[in-house]
Amino acid sequence: MLRWACRRCVVTRTGSTLPAQIWVSLHDNVCLRHNLWVGKNVFAPEQQLDPSRTPDVIRAQRRCWRLRRRYGPILIALCYDGTGKLWSGLAHRDYQLVHRA
Numbered sequence: 505m506l507r508w509a510c511r512r513c514v515v516t517r518t519g520s521t522l523p524a525q526i527w528v529s530l531h532d533n534v535c536l537r538h539n540l541w542v543g544k545n546v547f548a549p550e551q552q553l554d555p556s557r558t559p560d561v562i563r564a565q566r567r568c569w570r571l572r573r574r575y576g577p578i579l580i581a582l583c584y585d586g587t588g589k590l591w592s593g594l595a596h597r598d599y600q601l602v603h604r605a
């Protein structure tokens with residue numbers, strides 16, 4: 505999937521402030537080096553937000569990478585799609601988390 509590269513990584517690696525696009529996995533949503541959301545719904549590098557206030561997002565990215573290394577990208581992609589559909593279905597039925605699961 506072609507996405508905007510982390511704008512801080514681009515500056516660090518190239519010295520340029522020009523935006524760059526890279527091919528990444530669908531599951532790479534956070535640049536853990538710079539704590540920037542680079543995943544879904546980022547349509548320009550300026551839209552990359554800092555998820556530091558939501559540490560669960562950062563932990564989820566780390567866990568996803570760990571699971572992908574352990575079980576392989578194909579199995580993780582299947583699980584990712586399945587859980588995405590599950591949560592999407594629950595959201596459409598107005599299910600809300602009262603306590604953190």
Ligand SMILES: [Zn+2]
Nearest residue numbers: 510513535538
């Ligand atoms: Zn970065």
